[in-house]
Amino acid sequence: MIDTLITIADWPGVKWVILVLMFALPVASLLTWAERRQSAMIQDRLGPNRANIGNIRLWGILHFVADVIKMIGKEDFIPGNAHRGLFKLAPILALVPVLIAFCIIPFGPTIYPHALFDVISTDALQGMIIHGGVANDLTWADQITLQILTIDFGLIFYFAILTFANYGTTLAGWSSYNKLALLGGLRASSQMMSYEVTMGLSLMGLFLIMGTLEPGEIVRQQGPNPWQWGIVLQPVAFLLFFSAAIAETKRAPFDLPEGESEIVGYFVEYSGLRWGMFFLSEFIEIVFISMLITSLFFGGWQVPFLHDDGLYLFGTVTEMNHITVSLLRILSFVMKVFFFCWFQLMIRWTLPRFRPDQLMQLGWKRLLPLALLNTMVTALILLWIQ
Amino acid sequence: MDTVTQSEKTTVGRATVVTVKREPSQTTSFMMTLIRGMTVTMRHFFSNLFTKTQTETLEYPEEKIPYPERHRGLHRLMKRDDGRVRCVACMCCPTACPANCITIVPAETDDPSVEKYPAVFEIDELRCIVCGLCVEACPCDAIRMDTKLHAAPVEFRGDAIETKTSLLERGGLSHAIQAGKGSDWRESEQ
Structure with a gap:
């Protein structure tokens, strides 16, 4: 019975449901409300705080429910001359790649279900030792990896999948039979292609240090000490990757493909839930980027100074059992993701929008050479160390 | 900077x-x-x-800014000491009204001290531009706009017309000397 449950829990589909349907999508929906509230607070307003069910008001959190009901109720309009097939395909192409990309995110440590209440040693992975108990074969027989797909080419998989989102935006602009939507789609595709280069190259330094492209392995290698995390090893790469990632999500200051209220963008002809899919994919991308940055540069699920068998702080060791450590690590991952979601919203309401030429200059003349330089310097330092 | x-x-x-x-x-x-x-x-x-110290937003239905003293709201008709309407149907206010929203039908009374009274006094709040000229024009302090109330939203245009009854309901006593000081004001000055 328990074995069956463990097998089910370790199945990628179940983990995908837990991570995407039960965490990423709700957080993304909440972000639609959080962004409006946060922008209001930055601008000395109150923001939407009135959606309620009876007396339950919850600072207006229910606004996202109201939004969904509103979008379902809207007319699903398709322009007369639009390419109907591609028009319907585009929002799916914008949304689905992000949902697939979640597969590479390590959202928690490996859990050994038979050793939940034991204290697992730091050397557990090598020596398989348990403090004050006897480890038998059963202890390590089953394990649940809190990562949907552990694939060696994880980050390359992400970049490959991400390209499909590019198709989504471009096709949305093209199939709408609208000049302005087409121009918006072109802006979006040029922007996303330019910044994908920087995005990939900025991670090269990290790849050289870690020697792997598998995010789970990168998180494990960063370890519980914050000075071994990616942000310390590769601070420039973090800045480059973060900038490029915001450009990829097409949000301010890089929101010139669509720019919500001011610029006619690629989804100008969309309405109702199809528009909602574009809108939601933007926020899911925020969650995804937060998860990726957390995993690559901020130790993923690692809690500072928390080893497998307890907290190593000021020379003393506080022993903790496996389940406490695992829950703390998942909580740490969630907190870091929330922080970066918040930080991305903060940036969106701080910086003014770039002009297209400034955008291209920043992408090709600043970020790309910096990424190349970062890769080269990292390689030279590694060579010198060896 | x-x-x-x-x-x-x-x-x-x-x-x-x-x-x-x-x-x-x-x-x-x-x-x-x-x-x-x-x-x-x-x-x-x-x-x-x-804290909410910097927040400018006022949560309107719950919080309201008090109106200034001279705010012009819905009209009201004032009453004499005996409860009758102060208005003498002199037609000053419909004359002054730039929006022509006041309708008065004068009628005579049996009381010798009151020459005329308004049998009908109606104000169309949809036409009213809330300029306050009727209040300025009134020689009897019969009409006032100091209620600080807004015209209520209505479903039919006819509902926006304030009748003499509703105007009097909001009205209060006014102790101003009716029609100034009367025809014998020269004697009373001495």
Whole structure:
């Protein structure tokens, strides 16, 4: 019975449901409300705080429910001359790649279900030792990896999948039979292609240090000490990757493909839930980027100074059992993701929008050479160390 | 913060070209300006997150700004000491009204001290422009706009017409001397 449950829990589909349907999508929906509230607070307003069910008001959190009901109720309009097939395909192409990309995110440590209440040693992975108990074969027989797909080419998989989102935006602009939507789609595709280069190259330094492209392995290698995390090893790469990632999500200051209220963008002809899919994919991308940055540069699920068998702080060791450590690590991952979601919203309401030429200059003349330089310097330092 | 540090003017033909020299931080790196901007937004965000001192928004139905003393709201008709309407149907207010929203049908009374009274006194609040000229024009302090009430939204246009009954319901006693001091004011002055 328990074995069956463990097998089910370790199945990628179940983990995908837990991570995407039960965490990423709700957080993304909440972000639609959080962004409006946060922008209001930055601008000395109150923001939407009135959606309620009876007396339950919850600072207006229910606004996202109201939004969904509103979008379902809207007319699903398709322009007369639009390419109907591609028009319907585009929002799916914008949304689905992000949902697939979640597969590479390590959202928690490996859990050994038979050793939940034991204290697992730091050397557990090598020596398989348990403090004050006897480890038998059963202890390590089953394990649940809190990562949907552990694939060696994880980050390359992400970049490959991400390209499909590019198709989504471009096709949305093209199939709408609208000049302005087409121009918006072109802006979006040029922007996303330019910044994908920087995005990939900025991670090269990290790849050289870690020697792997598998995010789970990168998180494990960063370890519980914050000075071994990616942000310390590769601070420039973090800045480059973060900038490029915001450009990829097409949000301010890089929101010139669509720019919500001011610029006619690629989804100008969309309405109702199809528009909602574009809108939601933007926020899911925020969650995804937060998860990726957390995993690559901020130790993923690692809690500072928390080893497998307890907290190593000021020379003393506080022993903790496996389940406490695992829950703390998942909580740490969630907190870091929330922080970066918040930080991305903060940036969106701080910086003014770039002009297209400034955008291209920043992408090709600043970020790309910096990424190349970062890769080269990292390689030279590694060579010198060896 | 002064971002424009210097500007140069050169003349090209008839045109004057102004070259603005900006801070190096603005042209070479976004980081300094980014941090500067983030401090501003963070300061506002956190101060508004924990306290509401900077928030300008008023939660309207629950919180209201008190109206000023001379606010002009819905009309009301004042009453005499015995409860009858003060209005003498002199037709000053419909004459002064620029929107022609006041309808008065005068009628005679049996009381010798009251020459006329309004049998019908109606104000169309949809036509009213809330200028207050009727109040200025009234010699009897019969009509006032000091209720601080708004015209209620109505479903049918007819419902927006205030009748004499509803105007009197809001009205109160007025102790002003009716029609000024009367025809014998010269004697009373002495």
